[in-house]
Amino acid sequence: MVAVRRRTLKVLTFLLLLIFLTSFFLNYSHTAVPAAWFPKQMVLELSENLRKLLRPRPCTCARCVSQQGLSAWFDQRFNQTPPPLLNAHNALLDEDTYQWWLKLQREKKPNSLNDTIKELFSVVPGNVDPLLEKRLVGCRRCAVVGNSGNLKESSYGPEIDSHDFVLRMNKAPTAGFEADVGSKTTHHLVYPESFRELAENVSMVLVPFKITDLQWVVSAKTTGTISHTYVPVPSKIKVKQDKILVYHPAFIKYVFDSWLQGHGRYPSTGILSVIFSMHICDEVDLYGFGADSKGNWHHYWENNPSAGAFRKTGVHDADFESNVTATLAAINKIRIFKGR
Structure with a gap:
């Protein structure tokens, strides 16, 4: 030595x-x-x-996603200031962010955000490290697993499970699909309307698009009074309190402003997962994004002819989001595995 x-x-x-x-x-x-x-x-x-x-390199990986000075396009967009996760110390939103966030799903009579935040952190931990205890030196590898049917017969399972963090989203199951999608999950991103029960060792990352979403977490771990938002939602959830994390509204706006350049009404869970992973990991690999090789948009666990309808609603600009991930891959910031 x-x-x-x-x-x-x-x-x-x-x-x-x-x-x-x-x-x-x-x-x-x-x-x-x-x-x-x-x-x-x-x-x-x-x-x-x-x-x-x-x-100085920001990590010990062969490629470090946060490294500056390699792409002007990336450097103009990547900003390490916005906190990825909400906690009791960074919960104060500036007025522009607050007003923008309130309009995402246009609640008619939203509750006080300050009161809701106070109640939220009386139920879930309020001192979560916004970088998930990321160290300056090391090589943390993330797999972000989308829900595309291109995962079917891909045999990506073992490769996905080899990553340090495996992020999944919405209603995506793993049971019965392990060979193609893996069995490991460290973080699962959901909102109330897309919630599914998770294994005990999985952290739930709530993506709040409205104040009701924050209230729902409190209700689902206490009284169970919220059972309907704009659709029925679970009134109770089994996720342990210390496994509940909350995606920061300011980070949602950062993704919208910096990465989507204002395209769509607000970002999809998919692109929110990708940019989130770029801030908590050193290497990022994407699986299960986009259509399959025949151009079909559907989930790997079902044959749903309307699964690609979200691309036509105008809520998310799927084509622009896809261009963002394609550009990130082209400049070697992430890798995209397209499956079948």
């Missing part, structure tokens, strides 16, 4: 000396006779390569 440290120190010392000499020759070339034996262009390129080499 000592020998490794000494060798590393020698390499760094050499690089620093080289940078110093590079800077000296560049300055000298402006004030004295150019050195023909050390072309200026070569010095510039060498200096730039050294800067890239010494630039």
Whole structure:
């Protein structure tokens, strides 16, 4: 270990000396006779390569999704300031975010957000780390598993389960489909109308599109009085309180503003899962997104002829969201596995 440290120190010392000499020759070339034996262009390129080499990496993976300076398109959109998860310390929304969020599903008489937040964190933990205790050094790998029928006969199961975090969404089952979709789930994103019961070791991530959604969590763990929003919803849920997380409304707006550029009325659970994973993981792999190889939009667990209807409602701009994920893959920020 000592020998490794000494060798590393020698390499760094050499690089620093080289940078110093590079800077000296560049300055000298402006004030004295150019050195023909050390072309200026070569010095510039060498200096730039050294800067890239010494630039700190945000993780130890082969590719780090949050690394800046590789794509101007990505750097303009990726912002580490908005918190992915709501907790008692970051629950205050600015007025623009609050007014935008209130309009998503246009509640007629919304309750006080402050009162609802206070009640919420009297039921579920209010001190959740917004980065899920992500460390600065390491390689955390995420699999984001969509619900597309292209997962059928894909045999992706073992590969999906090999990831540190496996995110699923809405009503997606795993029982009976393990060979293609895997059996491991660490986080499951839902809203009240898409809820399904989860295994004991799975964290539920509530995506709140309205104040009623936050009230529903409180009700579902206490009185059970909310059984209907705009459709019937479970009045009680078995998810343990310490396994309930809440997607931050400000993060929803960040996805809408920065990544979707205002397309659609608000983001789908799919794109919310993708951008969320890019903030909590170092490598991100997508499975089960998009149509199957025949162009059909349906879920892997059912043959539903109307499963692609969401693309025509105008609520979500599925084509624009698909372009975002395709661009992320093209610049090597994520990988997309298209199945069959």
